[in-house]
Amino acid sequence: MKLIGRLxxxxxxxxxxxxxxxxxxxxxxxxxxxxxxxxxxxxxxxLRPASDGINLMAELxxxxxxxxxxxRDAWEIGDFPRYFLNTTIICTGxxxxxxxxxxxxxxxxxxxxxxxxxxxxxxxxxxxxxxPVLLIVPNLRLVAQLGLYDTLAGVMMPFFxxxxxxxxxxxxxxxxxxxxxxxxxxxGASLFQRIRHIYVPLSIPSFSxxxxxxxxSHWNDFLWPLMVINSPDKRPLTVGLSVFTRTAxxxxxxxxxxxxxxxxxxxxxxxxxxFQKRFISSFVTSGIK
Amino acid sequence: MSLAEPAALPVAAxxxxxLHIVTRFTARFRASLPAYLLLxxxxxxxxxxxxxxxxxxxxxxxxxxxxPKAPLRFVGLDNIAAVLADPAFTGAVVNNLIYAVxxxxxxxxxxxxxxxxxxxxNAVTSTLRAALFLPVLIPMVAASALFLFIFxxxxxxxxxxMGRLLPVLPxxxxxxxxxxxxxxxxxxxxxxGYYMLFFLAGLQSVPEDVMEAAHLDGAGPFMRxxxxxxxxxxxxxxxxxVIATLNAVTQVDHVFVLTQGGPxxxxxxxxxxxxxxxxxxxxxxxxxAATLLTLAALMALTALSFRTMANRExxx
Numbered sequence: 001m002k003l004i005g006r007l008x009x010x011x012x013x014x015x016x017x018x019x020x021x022x023x024x025x026x027x028x029x030x031x032x033x034x035x036x037x038x039x040x041x042x043x044x045x046x047l048r049p050a051s052d053g054i055n056l057m058a059e060l061x062x063x064x065x066x067x068x069x070x071x072r073d074a075w076e077i078g079d080f081p082r083y084f085l086n087t088t089i090i091c092t093g094x095x096x097x098x099x100x101x102x103x104x105x106x107x108x109x110x111x112x113x114x115x116x117x118x119x120x121x122x123x124x125x126x127x128x129x130x131x132p133v134l135l136i137v138p139n140l141r142l143v144a145q146l147g148l149y150d151t152l153a154g155v156m157m158p159f160f161x162x163x164x165x166x167x168x169x170x171x172x173x174x175x176x177x178x179x180x181x182x183x184x185x186x187x188g189a190s191l192f193q194r195i196r197h198i199y200v201p202l203s204i205p206s207f208s209x210x211x212x213x214x215x216x217s218h219w220n221d222f223l224w225p226l227m228v229i230n231s232p233d234k235r236p237l238t239v240g241l242s243v244f245t246r247t248a249x250x251x252x253x254x255x256x257x258x259x260x261x262x263x264x265x266x267x268x269x270x271x272x273x274x275f276q277k278r279f280i281s282s283f284v285t286s287g288i289k
Numbered sequence: 290m291s292l293a294e295p296a297a298l299p300v301a302a303x304x305x306x307x308l309h310i311v312t313r314f315t316a317r318f319r320a321s322l323p324a325y326l327l328l329x330x331x332x333x334x335x336x337x338x339x340x341x342x343x344x345x346x347x348x349x350x351x352x353x354x355x356x357p358k359a360p361l362r363f364v365g366l367d368n369i370a371a372v373l374a375d376p377a378f379t380g381a382v383v384n385n386l387i388y389a390v391x392x393x394x395x396x397x398x399x400x401x402x403x404x405x406x407x408x409x410x411n412a413v414t415s416t417l418r419a420a421l422f423l424p425v426l427i428p429m430v431a432a433s434a435l436f437l438f439i440f441x442x443x444x445x446x447x448x449x450x451m452g453r454l455l456p457v458l459p460x461x462x463x464x465x466x467x468x469x470x471x472x473x474x475x476x477x478x479x480x481x482g483y484y485m486l487f488f489l490a491g492l493q494s495v496p497e498d499v500m501e502a503a504h505l506d507g508a509g510p511f512m513r514x515x516x517x518x519x520x521x522x523x524x525x526x527x528x529x530x531v532i533a534t535l536n537a538v539t540q541v542d543h544v545f546v547l548t549q550g551g552p553x554x555x556x557x558x559x560x561x562x563x564x565x566x567x568x569x570x571x572x573x574x575x576x577x578a579a580t581l582l583t584l585a586a587l588m589a590l591t592a593l594s595f596r597t598m599a600n601r602e603x604x605x
Binding site: 028029035041042045054055057059060101102104107113115116117120123127130132133134135136138140141157191221222226227237238239245249254257260261264265268269279284 | 317318320321323324325327328330331332333334335337338339340341342343345346349399402403405406407415417418419420421422423424425426427428429430431432433434435436437438439441444445446448449450478482483486487489490535538539541542545546560563564567568573576577580583584587588591592
């Protein structure tokens with residue numbers, strides 16, 4: 001309680017001396033700990049030897065004889081390196097194309113005046129409201145018609161244009177002083193040269209914010225790749241994990257499921273722990289849209 | 290030669306007005322061409338996968354096949370009528386409504402609590418924030434894999450620890466009366482930390498001096514929350530509610546991993562129903578009709594919320 005009292009003295013005005021101020025803060029601390037329990041179980045279960053039996057599986061106190069057997073089993077049962085590669089290809093492919101499309105479109109909206117600017121802008125805005133996940137049925141049919149069923153390109157294509165990314169880049173480009181561009185114009189720089197040498201380098205923070213949002217969301221995508229991909233060797237991590245979980249569930253191999261889950265979420269979690277601030281500010285931006 | 294310019298004007302005016310408009314139009318188009326070229330890559334993909342998809346849903350909903358291989362037959366609004374008459378669909382809609390309210394209200398409430406408690410930045414609060422934010426980053430499928438064990442009857446985490454407190458334990462995912470609430474716990478766990486970020490951002494616009502002044506005037510903490518903080522957070526509330534509603538309709542990965550819509554359709558949500566119709570029953574007509582109805586409902590909701598938001602901003 002003394003610790004909570006000390007932490008609480010630094011609490012913001014908004015909460016200080018609230019009706020049940022200490023209670024509110026203490027509740028948040030408790031819930032934050034509760035929030036970590038699934039992660040804690042995952043870690044403990046991954047290292048628990050199978051000899052501990054199913055009855056101790058739920059024990060959150062780590063085993064005294066930790067083992068890496070579960071990780072090895074998960075690695076052998078599921079084709080995780082392949083899943084990793086597929087997810088990496090999907091995320092990188094989407095991001096690279098998005099960088100091109102959002103830079104060009106963002107620049108047009110930020111710096112050029114053209115006929116029909118407002119209606120076209122609203123057309124982009126509409127994509128934010130339409131919720132792409134709901135359009136899986138027509139998009140699956142289109143991907144099949146294009147001969148891209150069961151290909152990674154088919155998984156990527158619907159995300160190549162991003163209204164959110166376009167708005168983000170438009171905002172970033174608008175903040176760049178026009179004097180810089182004027183100077184380049186006098187030097188005879190072409191449109192693409194100006195974008196490439198002035199606008200892009202000065203907007204790196206916005207690009208990285210967008211990259212975080214884009215990679216996180218497509219790393220975690222499940223339903224769409226589940227529908228497009230048929231061959232086991234083209235599965236991304238999420239689809240691979242769901243198949244793996246179903247297989248291991250039948251044999252009650254909970255330690256292996258925990259290990260598999262750990263492998264799937266570790267890369268993003270580690271990246272997050274390193275770049276925490278950047279992640280959080282990107283996610284806040286993603287809400288501004 | 291400066292006199293030559295005004296002299297040129299009558300010549301321009303003598304061209305027929307119609308042609309004048311056309312030349313002006315082409316000139317405007319020519320000036321706009323670079324912008325169009327820059328927008329083209331984005332517009333191609335948007336046209337294919339967003340606007341085109343919308344149109345195809347509309348058309349697909351009007352057609353039906355007797356068997357997967359049979360030719361398309363125009364059936365008008367029959368698909369929509371069939372979907373509306375399908376107890377599985379209406380059940381999914383009801384489930385989805387319960388799910389939407391039951392996940393949005395607790396996760397937004399918790400998010401507000403977290404944000405209020407963790408608004409000031411120091412080492413402790415940022416650690417707690419990170420702990421609450423972690424579930425946002427992991428795939429729903431991975432969260433489901435973890436909760437599969439948490440909800441496991443008898444030996445699972447929940448029963449293992451709660452078994453000491455409660456005499457009778459429910460079968461979390463196996464009981465039709467409980468399964469929907471069980472998967473709602475996962476959603477709340479996963480989203481509260483996300484919504485917290487928006488409240489944290491919103492709290493920054495609460496002026497500290499107003500809070501200070503209210504404090505000096507003897508306004509209690511409840512008064513300050515009620516009359517200063519919450520009104521300031523209104524746009525955030527609205528925004529987060531829209532996001533939470535969209536999430537309730539678009540996040541179904543846990544249904545795939547944990548329950549497959551069961552037991553006896555108790556956890557069937559609208560998007561899972563659409564998936565079932567399209568992929569399991571090969572019934573594109575029904576799937577499209579269900580998609581159309583869902584899209585219409587969501588767009589009406591979003592439009593309504595935008596209007597409310599616009600009215601609020603324009604209001605006093």
